[in-house]
Amino acid sequence: MMKQYIHIIILLISIFSNSLFAQGIKGTVIDSESKKGIELAEIFVLDSQYKSVSDSEGNYQLNLPEGKYKIAAFYLGRQSQIKEVRIKKNWETINFSLAPLLETLEEVKAIGKKSEVFNVTRLNPVEGTLIYEAKKNEVISIDQINGNLATNNARQVFAKVPGLNIWESDGGGLQLGIGGRGLNPNRTSNFNTRQNGYDISADPLGYPESYYTPPVEALSKIEVVRGAASLQYGSQFGGMINFLFKKAPKETPIQFHTRNTAGSFGLLSSYNSLSGNTGKMDYFVYYQRKQGDGFRDNESFESNTFFTDVNFDIGDKLYLCFEFTHMDYLAQQAGGLTDRMFEEDPRQSVRERNWFGIEWNIPALILDYRINDKTKLNWKTFGLIGSRKALGNLERVTQVDFPEEERNLLWDDYENFGSELRLLHRYDFVGQIQALAVGARYFKGNTQQQQGLGPAGYDADFQYNNPNNLEDLSFRYPSENVALFAENIFNINNNLSITPGLRWEYISTNSTGYYRNMVEDLAGNVIFDTTIYESKNLDRSFMLAGLGVSYKTKADLEVYGNISMNYRGINFNDLRVNNTNILVDPNLQDESGYNADLGFRGNYSDFLNFDWSLFYLAYNDRLGALLRYDDAIDGFPRVYRYRTNVGNAAIAGVESYTEMNWSKFLNPNPTHEFSTFLNAAFIRGRYGEDNMESSIAGNKVELVPDVNIKTGINYNWKSFSSTLQFTYLSEQYTEATNAERTATGVDGIIPSFHVLDLSAKYKYKFAQLEAGINNLTNNYYFTRRATGYPGPGIIPSAGRNFYVTLDLKF
Numbered sequence: 114m115m116k117q118y119i120h121i122i123i124l125l126i127s128i129f130s131n132s133l134f135a136q137g138i139k140g141t142v143i144d145s146e147s148k149k150g151i152e153l154a155e156i157f158v159l160d161s162q163y164k165s166v167s168d169s170e171g172n173y174q175l176n177l178p179e180g181k182y183k184i185a186a187f188y189l190g191r192q193s194q195i196k197e198v199r200i201k202k203n204w205e206t207i208n209f210s211l212a213p214l215l216e217t218l219e220e221v222k223a224i225g226k227k228s229e230v231f232n233v234t235r236l237n238p239v240e241g242t243l244i245y246e247a248k249k250n251e252v253i254s255i256d257q258i259n260g261n262l263a264t265n266n267a268r269q270v271f272a273k274v275p276g277l278n279i280w281e282s283d284g285g286g287l288q289l290g291i292g293g294r295g296l297n298p299n300r301t302s303n304f305n306t307r308q309n310g311y312d313i314s315a316d317p318l319g320y321p322e323s324y325y326t327p328p329v330e331a332l333s334k335i336e337v338v339r340g341a342a343s344l345q346y347g348s349q350f351g352g353m354i355n356f357l358f359k360k361a362p363k364e365t366p367i368q369f370h371t372r373n374t375a376g377s378f379g380l381l382s383s384y385n386s387l388s389g390n391t392g393k394m395d396y397f398v399y400y401q402r403k404q405g406d407g408f409r410d411n412e413s414f415e416s417n418t419f420f421t422d423v424n425f426d427i428g429d430k431l432y433l434c435f436e437f438t439h440m441d442y443l444a445q446q447a448g449g450l451t452d453r454m455f456e457e458d459p460r461q462s463v464r465e466r467n468w469f470g471i472e473w474n475i476p477a478l479i480l481d482y483r484i485n486d487k488t489k490l491n492w493k494t495f496g497l498i499g500s501r502k503a504l505g506n507l508e509r510v511t512q513v514d515f516p517e518e519e520r521n522l523l524w525d526d527y528e529n530f531g532s533e534l535r536l537l538h539r540y541d542f543v544g545q546i547q548a549l550a551v552g553a554r555y556f557k558g559n560t561q562q563q564q565g566l567g568p569a570g571y572d573a574d575f576q577y578n579n580p581n582n583l584e585d586l587s588f589r590y591p592s593e594n595v596a597l598f599a600e601n602i603f604n605i606n607n608n609l610s611i612t613p614g615l616r617w618e619y620i621s622t623n624s625t626g627y628y629r630n631m632v633e634d635l636a637g638n639v640i641f642d643t644t645i646y647e648s649k650n651l652d653r654s655f656m657l658a659g660l661g662v663s664y665k666t667k668a669d670l671e672v673y674g675n676i677s678m679n680y681r682g683i684n685f686n687d688l689r690v691n692n693t694n695i696l697v698d699p700n701l702q703d704e705s706g707y708n709a710d711l712g713f714r715g716n717y718s719d720f721l722n723f724d725w726s727l728f729y730l731a732y733n734d735r736l737g738a739l740l741r742y743d744d745a746i747d748g749f750p751r752v753y754r755y756r757t758n759v760g761n762a763a764i765a766g767v768e769s770y771t772e773m774n775w776s777k778f779l780n781p782n783p784t785h786e787f788s789t790f791l792n793a794a795f796i797r798g799r800y801g802e803d804n805m806e807s808s809i810a811g812n813k814v815e816l817v818p819d820v821n822i823k824t825g826i827n828y829n830w831k832s833f834s835s836t837l838q839f840t841y842l843s844e845q846y847t848e849a850t851n852a853e854r855t856a857t858g859v860d861g862i863i864p865s866f867h868v869l870d871l872s873a874k875y876k877y878k879f880a881q882l883e884a885g886i887n888n889l890t891n892n893y894y895f896t897r898r899a900t901g902y903p904g905p906g907i908i909p910s911a912g913r914n915f916y917v918t919l920d921l922k923f
Contacts, residue, residue, distance in 0.1 A: 136200055137177040138207045142167045142186050145212040153487075153539070153546050154188040154211070159195070163667045164607060166546055186211060189486050189539060213429070231722040231772050232257030233273040235714065236336065238610070238663075241481075242491040242537040244550045244600045246612045247661025247673045249339040249710045249726055251770075255332045259827070259836035259872040261885055261916050262329045263374035263382040263403060267291060268840055269870060269887075270329055272823045274337050275724075275768035276794035278816060278842070280897045281910040284378060284407045285414045287442050287471075289326040290897070294340075294708075294730045295764045295798045295817040296351050298897075300324065303351035303681075305342065309358060309422075309436065311477050311495040315527050316558040317347060318620050319592035319684050324501055325440045325473040327356040328401045328418055330372050330384040340708025340730065341677040344600055344614040344659045345550075348680035350706065350732065358422060361388040361395035369923045376916035379406035379413075397422040408911040409447040411462040416442030432481040440473040443573060449510050449899055449906020451858035459893045459909035464514055467505030468573040469902060474498045487539045497529040502575045503902045504567050509857045510906045521585070522567030522577055523902075531556040545604035556594040560685065562626075563587045588626030590685040595619040600659075612661040612675075619654040620682050653703065655680055670715035678707045687736060687756070696741075698757035706731040720777040723770060730764040737815060737849040738900075739806065740860060754860065754900065759849045760806050762814045766796030786829040794821040800849065809849040818842040818865075835873035842866060847898045858906035859898055866894035868910075881920035888913050 142154040150171020157164035158177070165175040175184075177200050184207055185195045191211035198205050232254040238246040251274045255262070260269030265286025267279045280290030280298040289306075292298035300322035306314045314323040334357045338346075342353040362368050367389040374382040382403035389396060397420075404415040419439045426432055448464025477495040484490060503523045506514045535552035565583030568574045577583060600614035627646045659677030681704040687697070712726025737759035772790040776783035798814030825838035844865045846852070854861040872885035891913035899908055 136179070136203055137175050138184060138198060138200065138205045139172070139174040140206050140208040141171045142173065142188070142209045142211065143171055144191075145210045151188050151191070151211060153541050154186055154191075154209070155546065156184065156186050156209070159183040159185055166544070168544075189483075189489070191486075231716075231774075233722065233770070233772070235724070236338070238602060239537065239548050239550075242489060242535040242550055242552075243345055244537075244548060244602060244612065244614075245338065246602045246610055247663040247675045248341040249673070249675070249712060249724070249728075249768075251337045251724075253335040253337070255329060255334060258329075259834060259874060259883075259885070260838075260870070261374075261376070261872070261887060262883075263372070263376070263384070263916065263918060264380065265289065265326055265329045266870075266887065268823075268868065269836075269838060269872070270335070271337075272825065272838055272840075273770055273772070273790055273792050275770045275792045276766070276796065276821060278818065278821065278845075280908075282897060282899075282903055282908055283414065283444060284380070284412070284911050284914075285403060285405050285416065285442075285444075286326065286329075287414060287416055287444060288324060291354075292816060293351060294728065294766075294796065295732070295762065295814045297816060301351075301354065303349055305346040305349045305351075305353040307346075307353065308356040308438070308475075309477070309479070310355060311475075311479075311493045311533070312529075312531055312556075313356075313438075313473075313475060313497075315497070315499065315501070315525070316529060316560060316590075316592055316684070317349075317556065318594050318682055319558050319590055319622050320525075320527075320560055321349070321684065324471045324499070325438075325475075327358070327420075327438075328384065328399075330401065331358055331386065331399050331418075331420060333357050333359045339710065339728075340679055341659060341661065341675045341710065343657055343677050343679050343708075344598055344616045345552075347554075347596065348616075348618060348657060348678075348682075350679045350681060350704075350708065350730070352708075358420065359386070359388070359397055360422075361390045361397050361424075363390055365390055370921070372918055372920045374403075374916055374918040376405075377914035378408055378911070379404070380914075380916065381405070393426045395424050407445075407447065408914070409460045409462050409909065411447040411465040411467075412445055414442060414444040416440070430483045434477075434479040434481075436475075436477040436479070438473065438475040438477075440471065442471050444469045445573070446505065446903040448506070449858055449904030449908060451510055451856065451906060452854050452861060454510070454858070455893075455895065455907045455909060459895070460912075463510060464506055466514060466516065466520055466571050467903070468503075468575075470500075470502040470504075470573065470575060472500050489537055491535045491537075492533070494532045496531070497527055499527045501525045501527075504573065504575055505902070507901055507905065509859075510904070511857065516571060517569050519566040519569050519578060521564070522575060523564045524562070524575065524577075526561040527558070528560075529556070529558040542603075543605075545606065547604055548602040549599070550601070551599040552597070554594065554596040554598075556592075558590075558592040558594075560590040560592075561588075562590065562685070584629060586626065586628035588624050588628070588685070591623045593619075593621040608665050608667075610663045610665075612663070614659045614661075614677075616657040617654065618657065618680070619652075621650070621652045622682065622684065623651070624649045624685055651683070653682065666715075668715070668717065670713070670717070672713050674709075674711040676707060676709040678705075680705050681736075683736070696755050698755065701736065701756075702734050702758050704732065704734045704736055704758070706733050718777070719781075720774045722772045725767075725769045725771070727767055728765065732762040732764065732814075734758040735760060735762045735800075735814075738860075739808065740848060740850050740852050740855070754848070757806075759800070759809055761801045761803070762798060763801065764796060764798035764814055764817060766794060768794045784830070786827075788827045790825055790827070792823040795819065796821070806849070809851075812849060812851045813846055815846045815848050815851075818845040832876040833873070835871070838870045838872075840868045840870070842896075859900055859904070861898060863896060863898065864894070866892060866896075868892060868894070879922050881922075883918040883920065884916065886913065886915050887911070 154167040186209035236245040290298040296303035306323040336355040339352040346353040372384040386399035446467040447462035480492040564585035598616040657678040661675035714724035774788040798817035820843040869889040874883040
């Protein structure tokens with residue numbers, strides 16, 4: 114017990130004190146070839162925030178308490194060096210000699226700087242040519258997750274990222290739907306979604322929905338940065354999600370990795386990869402095939418994903434990477450349910466003719482160039498050729514779907530090109546290393562959207578009945594985006610930094626085509642029908658600003674805060690899709706606001722990892738849906754959803770993550786490891802009393818559960834590990850008028866729910882066996898009410914299901 118109290122006392126002292134020590138290390142950092150001192154070399158203690166910087170002669174001094182440490186010396190363009198030292202009541206002399214870095218130009222990251230005890234860590238202040246200082250962020254290490262990776266189970270993958278609202282729309286994990294802080298989770302459209310640093314959504318500003326989700330089995334990490342990412346990545350309110358693929362193992366010419374999964378509801382998945390390193394070239398290639406029947410009647414899916422990554426070191430300054438991604442899938446969708454139908458039987462379906470098909474192709478070229486030891490450049494060029502096809506019945510679920518009736522077919526084609534150039538420069542100012550990141554972006558998108566009648570019957574036949582005279586709409590949506598941005602870390606001293614930033618954006622969105630304005634009554638009778646031709650152009654430019662402040666103690670603890678402006682331009686999907694469940698305000702306005710965070714985070718002695726923060730999101734001219742009732746249109750009354758700028762909203766709350774490794778707390782080298790984590794968010798979202806829409810003044814903001822908790826227990830013993838996870842979300846509304854329930858199931862409350870997941874894995878040499886049960890208690894619940902595909906209506910989540918995975922690596 115005395116040892117535990119000592120740990121706690123040290124923790125409290127480190128928060129309020131910079132230095133109480135009269136001993137430590139000192140020495141010189143030199144170039145191994147010239148034998149001259151290296152200025153601005155970083156000397157730091159692994160797994161801590163103790164650090165120093167060498168002067169113009171290469172000399173440094175670092176105060177440390179008594180103890181045993183691993184000391185690293187780092188300088189851009191040089192090989193890092195690590196030495197062990199034991200500090201007593203005196204000064205120890207530790208000299209470093211750094212050799213030129215010839216093997217790779219990728220950013221050197223000191224081994225061990227991020228603890229591997231926990232599978233959630235945080236980004237360094239500078240990563241490559243990007244700045245993350247003072248930003249709320251999480252890095253998820255995939256290898257340490259216990260969960261159903263074959264189905265991209267987002268509830269388990271993002272279990273330790275606080276405040277995320279996750280939609281569960283399909284059993285195969287084909288599409289990721291996450292939001293947070295009251296932002297719509299629909300296809301993660303309020304985050305800038307990337308893989309290996311470049312865009313993968315349909316059109317980040319014109320149509321930001323992401324129909325492609327990288328298979329988690331192929332990933333090494335996932336980076337999540339909140340709203341302050343607007344300065345580096347664009348104006349989205351949510352922030353950025355970046356999927357990082359695995360890389361080839363070092364000094365291994367060829368490695369084969371295969372993962373094969375079988376599970377409930379006909380799930381079969383096979384992931385296979387080849388990777389290797391041959392001196393100046395390395396490669397990583399994978400193919401994944403999966404299929405399943407789904408939890409409900411009239412559900413099925415099959416998908417194929419292919420990815421190749423080839424990297425070249427050219428000389429000692431240039432690094433080239435070529436990547437190509439292909440994904441296609443076909444899914445039968447069971448449609449939505451009303452509240453009454455869900456209560457009767459959540460597995461039922463009254464739609465057996467609804468299909469959804471996606472094809473995605475993303476080429477990318479990445480260049481890293483080291484201009485000198487202090488300056489490096491990164492250039493990413495990427496494109497997208499893809500399509501989305503939806504075929505079925507979008508009418509209210511209460512209407513019968515007759516097989517002899519023609520179905521509605523919606524078909525989008527995407528052709529995009531983008532390029533981002535970034536430069537990072539390190540320089541000395543007031544005796545501290547500073548970092549400046551500047552960049553420019555150009556993006557051009559072209560989307561062709563068509564909607565009309567497709568064939569009757571049951572098959573997935575994506576052909577228009579009248580391709581030259583579509584019954585609903587035909588539009589072309591070109592878009593263009595130019596951005597310039599800069600951020601600078603000003604290190605005031607070893608503890609305090611201030612990071613201001615600016616981003617200028619130019620957005621041009623256009624639309625040309627026609628649509629049919631047709632209104633039906635509740636019985637399906639056409640009230641009026643007319644064709645409208647239109648051509649619109651919307652150009653705007655704006656400036657975003659942000660400021661971050663960080664104070665780090667020497668015990669790997671940090672107080673951070675930031676405030677960043679956000680902006681969301683109205684996109685073409687907000688304006689135009691013929692859907693009898695929705696009417697759209699033709700005078701929609703862009704949305705604006707800001708995110709602010711104030712937090713305290715860190716690690717302590719491998720037994721505590723935490724991030725506790727307060728946030729505030731101001732959301733002006735928020736786009737939402739109102740339930741409206743017309744007394745009569747030609748004698749026919751109706752209730753409908755009206756999409757408009759519903760008003761100004763304020764969302765604030767607490768987002769906290771705490772993980773305790775109790776075994777490490779009691780014993781530095783435990784045989785059995787036992788840890789717990791608690792991810793808890795308590796959020797309040799309200800519309801202002803001064804909103805023009807009086808029906809929503811003071812109402813709760815939709816898609817904001819007051820309580821959002823994920824907690825779990827982890828147990829590790831030698832090669833065995835297991836996780837029991839509990840998820841709870843309180844009730845939330847789906848539209849601004851706070852309707853409790855409607856006859857169609859499209860609007861109403863999403864009731865509170867809880868889910869229990871159990872997963873385990875065992876590794877033996879080159880083989881690993883994984884198994885688990887999701888929704889252990891077989892709860893019936895839902896996370897989404899869909900207005901269109903895959904509904905309309907309630908989309909039930911899966912009941913109890915099992916999976917088994919065999920993982921082999923040669």
